[in-house]
Amino acid sequence: MEKQNMQNRNPLKPIGAPSAALALFTCLAALLLAASPACAKIKVAASLTDLASIASYIGGDEVEVFSIAKANSNPHFVEVLPSYMIKVSRVAIYLKAGLALDQWADAIVEGSRNNKLDVVDCSGGVAVMDKPDGKVDASMGDVHPQGNPHYWLDPANGPVIAEHVREALTKADPGHAALFQANAKRFREESDKKRAEWQARLAPLQGTAVVTYHSSWVYFAKAYDLRIVGMVEPFPGIPPTAKHLQELVDRIKSQHAKILIQEPYYGDADPKFLERETGIKVYRFTPSCEGIGPGDFFKHFEDITSGLAKAGG
Ligand SMILES: [Zn+2]
Numbered sequence: 001m002e003k004q005n006m007q008n009r010n011p012l013k014p015i016g017a018p019s020a021a022l023a024l025f026t027c028l029a030a031l032l033l034a035a036s037p038a039c040a041k042i043k044v045a046a047s048l049t050d051l052a053s054i055a056s057y058i059g060g061d062e063v064e065v066f067s068i069a070k071a072n073s074n075p076h077f078v079e080v081l082p083s084y085m086i087k088v089s090r091v092a093i094y095l096k097a098g099l100a101l102d103q104w105a106d107a108i109v110e111g112s113r114n115n116k117l118d119v120v121d122c123s124g125g126v127a128v129m130d131k132p133d134g135k136v137d138a139s140m141g142d143v144h145p146q147g148n149p150h151y152w153l154d155p156a157n158g159p160v161i162a163e164h165v166r167e168a169l170t171k172a173d174p175g176h177a178a179l180f181q182a183n184a185k186r187f188r189e190e191s192d193k194k195r196a197e198w199q200a201r202l203a204p205l206q207g208t209a210v211v212t213y214h215s216s217w218v219y220f221a222k223a224y225d226l227r228i229v230g231m232v233e234p235f236p237g238i239p240p241t242a243k244h245l246q247e248l249v250d251r252i253k254s255q256h257a258k259i260l261i262q263e264p265y266y267g268d269a270d271p272k273f274l275e276r277e278t279g280i281k282v283y284r285f286t287p288s289c290e291g292i293g294p295g296d297f298f299k300h301f302e303d304i305t306s307g308l309a310k311a312g313g
Pocket of ligand 1: 076144149215216236
């Protein structure tokens with residue numbers, strides 16, 4: 001009798017099964033929690049690889065980043081594909097270049113129907129060059145209506161972009177504010193160190209006369225004291241006439257320009273003509289960095305400065 005009572009009162013017996021389920025649940029929950037840092041990564045889309053690379057640097061393991069434009073595509077003209085809208089519908093942050101460069105991004109953002117999306121214009125705080133004085137007329141080129149938007153090609157603007165990224169990431173994930181802060185500080189320090197190296201590397205070219213195809217390189221030229229004496233395009237986005245090219249030949253000769261910087265997506269015919277007529281040497285560089293990893297923004301300048309340094313030697 002007593003033995004049976006003992007059995008009935010055994011507290012383990014009735015709650016045994018639920019207890020096992022609870023243990024399993026706890027275990028699963030722990031597994032889910034352990035896996036959550038990977039699941040909780042902040043998804044970031046960027047118009048340009050340069051902005052994406054900086055986001056990778058500041059966000060570290062806490063972000064998942066992709067870029068819409070490729071390194072060697074003309075950043076003014078990107079085809080708006082439905083697949084981009086689908087990708088952007090799943091991200092928390094969209095990094096725009098701004099200054100009317102990536103107006104195509106607006107269509108992607110709108111098409112994504114992502115109400116929670118934080119759209120960040122990375123050009124805020126940049127000292128904008130070539131701001132139009134008066135009314136912008138299409139005949140004067142219509143791709144730089146708010147001033148020159150190629151600001152990421154001055155590496156000093158890297159930390160400006162990084163600060164926008166840090167702010168947006170902190171807003172999206174305040175728990176990692178200290179990490180983003182530390183990475184932004186590291187980015188500034190690395191940027192200062194590398195900029196001094198690039199400055200030294202291009203010092204022999206200071207004051208050198210150069211020609212560019214499009215006006216993508218005004219920030220870069222200012223940073224390294226290169227003198228842009230002419231452009232293949234008479235106005236941004238406007239192809240050259242024979243008359244303009246002839247005038248450019250005269251200018252290249254009179255200014256002793258030895259370097260022509262051209263993006264790979266422009267045709268070779270006009271630069272080759274100038275090369276033949278004047279002996280100017282064509283250097284081809286993509287306007288954006290190849291990869292979107294943390295070091296790629298810096299590597300791009302490493303490549304450009306190394307490439308151009310050969311002209312000084
Ligand atoms: Zn442009």
